[in-house]
Amino acid sequence: MSNIRHALTVKREDDFAKWYQEVISAADLAEESGVRGCMVIKPWGYGIWERVQRLMDDRIKQAGVQNTYFPIFIPLANFEREAAHVEGFAKEMAVVTHHRLIADGKGGLIPDPEAKLEEPLVVRPTSETIIGDAMSRWVQSWRDLPLLLNQWGNVVRWEMRTRMFLRTSEFLWQEGHTAHATREDALEETHRALEMYRACVEEDLALPVIAGEKPENERFPGADETWSIEAMMQDGKALQAGTSHYLGTNFAKAASIQYQDREGTQQYCHTTSWGTSTRLVGGLVMTHGDDDGLRVPPRVAPHQVIILPILRDKPEDEALLAYCEELRAGLVAHSALGEPVRVLLDKTPGKASAKRWDWVRRGAPVILEVGPRDMENGKVAAIRRDTLWNAETGKLATEFVLRDEFVSGIGALLEDIQGSLFSEASERRDANITRGVTEWDEVVQFYKSNGKYPGWVEVQWSKPTSEALEKVVERLKAEKLTIRNVPRGSDAADGACIFTGEPAVERILVARAY
Amino acid sequence: MSNIRHALTVKREDDFAKWYQEVISAADLAEESGVRGCMVIKPWGYGIWERVQRLMDDRIKQAGVQNTYFPIFIPLANFEREAAHVEGFAKEMAVVTHHRLIADGKGGLIPDPEAKLEEPLVVRPTSETIIGDAMSRWVQSWRDLPLLLNQWGNVVRWEMRTRMFLRTSEFLWQEGHTAHATREDALEETHRALEMYRACVEEDLALPVIAGEKPENERFPGADETWSIEAMMQDGKALQAGTSHYLGTNFAKAASIQYQDREGTQQYCHTTSWGTSTRLVGGLVMTHGDDDGLRVPPRVAPHQVIILPILRDKPEDEALLAYCEELRAGLVAHSALGEPVRVLLDKTPGKASAKRWDWVRRGAPVILEVGPRDMENGKVAAIRRDTLWNAETGKLATEFVLRDEFVSGIGALLEDIQGSLFSEASERRDANITRGVTEWDEVVQFYKSNGKYPGWVEVQWSKPTSEALEKVVERLKAEKLTIRNVPRGSDAADGACIFTGEPAVERILVARAY
Incomplete structure (x- = not known):
């Protein structure tokens, strides 16, 4: 086997941003679409997202939340109603103003001036306001609560500087929206929702x-x-990987989401919203990628095992393919991490060694190469993507294993890879x-x-508000720093605020961030 | 049990269109959103669509087609390239012209004149042109073919007259796009793809x-x-339920999708596209609905069995709930139609009889009512939604069955319901x-x-083209008729063309249509 080191041209330690772009491309995850700020998610990248979706959706349904679908277009009036929301959102959004195109007389097309919308429509950046409208119709009495809704879909936030998966004008996500009788x-x-995100992102991704x-x-x-889960990328930056918001009665008041309580009194609902997006795929790359490409954790790998038959365009190929097919059938009959094993027998044209490197770059958890000699010996040559190299020899850490042993051990192997990456x-x-830094x-x-x-x-801080907080944010910004969050369950504060010198009330995480 | 006949106010035979609207609402499938031409798909309606998606997606993956995601926005230039496509599509579409909103000074928002796009973007009505761009990048050699892609997403076609699920400005669908070396x-x-659609729509829906x-x-x-599958609604109209297109080299030439063949010559690809949409849910209603609401075939029912405990707000409720929970656990341990049985134990507040009618209107295949007496006798009161009424007595055809018998028979029961509806x-x-009509x-x-x-x-026809065809279409249009399709495998023509009198070459189906 060839031992070409580094399937990529850029190493993480040399230029992390460039390395990230190269992995996105080398692992066949996504590419620029030619449409400003929008990317094309390629089959392997989309396959990972589909796995994330499936696992997250199972958790969402498990919690009794129901999926729904709301319009992609939101009338301007919806944004005008909630003051803070309009401040924060009604800025960089895609605005639909016409509903027809006509020929411009020069071989091109233009929006038809006769087909201007009376009220422009916004392509949803998030759906609180339109789902709030529905909630106000659907909730009448305490019996209708809690109302637990979720939506999978696309949203658009016009971005000036984009980066694939991390910040694109259009992205895919799920947004949960719930209404409740009480603040509690x-x-x-x-x-x-926050705990569901933590569990899915830690256990699955x-x-x-x-x-x-x-x-x-x-x-x-x-x-x-607003609560978040924050992940650390290999360049030490933080990635906000999911957020869960308690909206108080703010949106309920704007959209008139009211219910009659058991005593017959009209009350405003307390609402929440929570979301995760294709950004998680970017987080996966920046956490598990290495200098040879991506490493996909088995739970979210579209294929967990790749079988590469070493074909020679000879009649003997037939027997080899039969051997590989038997291997495939044996593997898919097993379970790993609670699901049947996902196996691809890759019969596409091309040299097995070139295809091996394609799958290394894509990060398939296990790659099996099977040649005529392996077949004779009843063996397979197995590469484990998470520990690709033998540190002592500097060669690929390929293991030659008896086929039957490999098949019966597949569950344990995939579980081990999942655990090791975590x-x-x-x-x-x-x-x-x-920790323990006490001075700014x-x-x-x-x-x-x-x-x-x-x-x-x-660090510890006194949790300043309004103007005092603004000053803190400015100081952080000057160093390109941000406050990530106040970790749930962290130790009580016992020192002075690093910004104000006042007695601290809580501990916060400070970091550079995506 | 109460035997109120007709859970709806409108009967199919009186006003089919009004009946349809009532079922959509009474079965909690969808409602108007307040956004022109867009609907809100409610949990039960979306749950049915999710089931259709899952089953169709399994078939798509089974065929080796890979899911991907392409941008929702398409530059005008893409539409300008393919002449016939621009004629057919570049009309009623949503056009994005601005990327920012600003305050209008009167408390409202307007598109920011400073943030006008240099080139307007179209919200995709279908994705041939943008996927064609990617295909031209991804296909280089015969080794890259066939390229089999699919996308699940939303599309927008501005519609003047809308009808929920059947014709809405935004709808959800899947669109397959493939590129091949040869016409064959x-x-x-x-x-x-056509056969996959037939199988899914017949076997699953x-x-x-x-x-x-x-x-x-x-x-x-x-x-x-263009090939289609056509379904007959209960009002005798046709519904186009899926289409599969052979695009020749038309889109390949427009987008320059070329490959080098084995001899080293550049060739244009032959492409296809195929789609099915949320329209199928409308077809489900108009095929299986009755004067009491919807009847959902078990394969696409989000819940196949509903358990309604008759609770009395008394301490005895606890034992009853335990009995029902045991029943639920017994059922989900069984399989029906190749999957674990999907069961909902409905503990929401409200009278069991009112809730029974909610589930009748929604069309859950089997509804079980369980009261204290049933529990004592080890029984359940089972309602089969597809045969709701006893024709002789005019009462609900409720059956009192031993719980264990019901549980062990659930697979056969659901299969029987699926088959009966078909x-x-x-x-x-x-x-x-x-058949056999020979004169216009x-x-x-x-x-x-x-x-x-x-x-x-x-009828039989001579398959006229161009002007002669236009005349035929006009004659049909005057009677509000359309040609649905030339059925695959129909008998050879043996008579005269009903329109031209010339020797007929094939048989066609004529119908009113949605």
Whole structure:
């Protein structure tokens, strides 16, 4: 077997941003579409997203939340109703103004001036306002509560600087929207969704996250509380991987979502919303990718095992393909991580060694190469993507295993890979959170002197609000820093606020972020 | 049990269109959104669509087609390239012209004149042109073929007159797009997709269809051949339930989708596209609905069995709920139609009898009511939605069955319901296709005298083209008739063309249509 090291031209340590772009392309995840700010998600990238969707959707349904579908177009009036929301959202959005095209007389097309909409429509950036309209119709009495809805779909937020999966004008996501009788119920739902996200992202995508509350300045427009899960990328930056908002009665008042309580009194509902998006695929790349491409955790891998027969365009190929087909059938009859094993027998034309590297770059968890000699010996040559290289020899850590042993061990193998990727990421994350910093200058110094990928710093603060908070945000911004969240369950504060010197009330994570 | 007949206010025979609207609402499928031409798909309606999606997607993947995602926005230039396509599509579409809103100074919002797009973007009505762009990048050699892609998403076609599920400005669908080396391969794919649609719609939705080729005037804009599956609604009208197009090299030439063949020569690909949409849910209603609401075939029912405990707000409720939970657990451990049985134990507040009628209107295949007496006797009261009434007594055909017998028989019961709904629809369809009509006047007379819901007529024609075809279409249009398709595998023509008197070359189905 050939041992060409580094399937990519850029290493993470040299240029993380460039490396990211190269993995997106080399792993066949996505590409630029030619339409401003929009990407094309290719089959392997979309396959990963479909797996995330399926696993998240199972969790959503498990919680009794029902899927629905609301219009992609939102009338301007909906945005005008909720003041904070309009401030935060009614800016960079795609606006539909015409409903017909006509020939321009020069061989081209233009919007028909005769077909101008009376009221322009906005392509949804998020659906609180339009779902709020429906909630106001659907909720009448306490018996209708809680109302637990979710939607899978596309949204558009016009972005000036885009980066594939992380920030695109159009992206795919799910948005949960729920209405409750009381503040307590709504907060419980906010936390249930947050915990669901933590579990899915950690258990399925193998991305360790820290769940916590966002500071006031990072709240969703119109929310009373915003909670997030934050993941650390290999360059030490934070990626917000999911958010869950307690909206108080703000949207309920704007859309008139009211119910009659058991005593017959009209009350406003307390609502929540929560979302995760295709951004998670970007997080997957920046957490599990290495200098040979992507490594996909088995739970979200469209194919977990790739079988590559070494074909020679000779009559013997037939027997080899039969051997591989038997291998495939044996594997799919097994379960791993609670589901039947997903196997691809890749019979596409091309050299097995070239195809091996295609699958290394794409990050299939296990790649099997099977040649005539392996068949004779009843063996397979197995490559485990997460531990690709033998550190001692510097060669590919290929293992020649008896076919039957490989088949019966597939469940344990995939579980081990899933666990290893999570452990590796968790250890790196934990090693890169610095605690005990008590002076602002120390923080500034830390980010100046700690190399390219400095990680996160935990500090204590007095939770300033309004103008005082603005000043803090400015100081952070000058260092390109942000507050990620107040970790759930973190130790009580016991020192002084790093910004104001006042007694601290909580601990916050400070980091550079995507 | 109460025996209120007719859960709806309108009967099919009195006003089919009004009945349809009432079922959509009474079965909690969808409602108007307040946004022009767009509907809100409610949980039960969306649940049915999710089931259709899952089953169709399994068939799509089974065929080796890969899911992808392409931008919702399409530049005007893409539409300008393919002449026939621009003629057919570049008309009633939503056009995005601005990317920002600003305050209008009167408390409202307007598109920001400073944020006008240089080139307007169209919200996709279908994706041939943008997927063609990607195909031209992805296909280089014969080794890259066939390229088999599919996309699930939303599309927008601005509609003046809308009807829920059947014709809405925004709708959900899947669109398959494939590229092949030869005409033969592309035609084979066109027919594979058509046959996949027939199988899914007949086996999963229990809608009998007739697969065949559309006449030239009904072709997709830019296609060389368009094939369809046509279903008969209970008012005798036809519903086009899916289409599969052979696009020749038309789109390949417009988008430059070329490959190098084995001899090293550049060749244009032959492409196909095929689609089905949320329209299928409308077809389900108009085929299986009755005067009590919807009847959902078990395969596409989000819940196949509803358990309604008759609760009395007393301590005894606990034992009853435990009995029902045991019943639920017993049922979900069984399989029906190849999948675990889907059961809902409905514990929401409200009277069991009111809730029973909610589920009758929604069309859950089996509804179980369980009261304290049933529990004592180890029984359940079972209602089969497809045969709701006892014809002799005029009462609900409720059966009291031993719980264990019911549980062990659930697979057979659901299979029987699935089969019965299909048989009922097939028999009605077959009884309403009139054959052997040889004169145009007879056709006209048939539709004049054959009541409100006359069905379809099979006639023979000489397959006129261009102007001669236009004249035929005009004659049909005057009677509000359309040609549905030339049924696949129909008998050879043996008479004269009903329109021209010339020797006929094939048989066509004529019908009123949605």
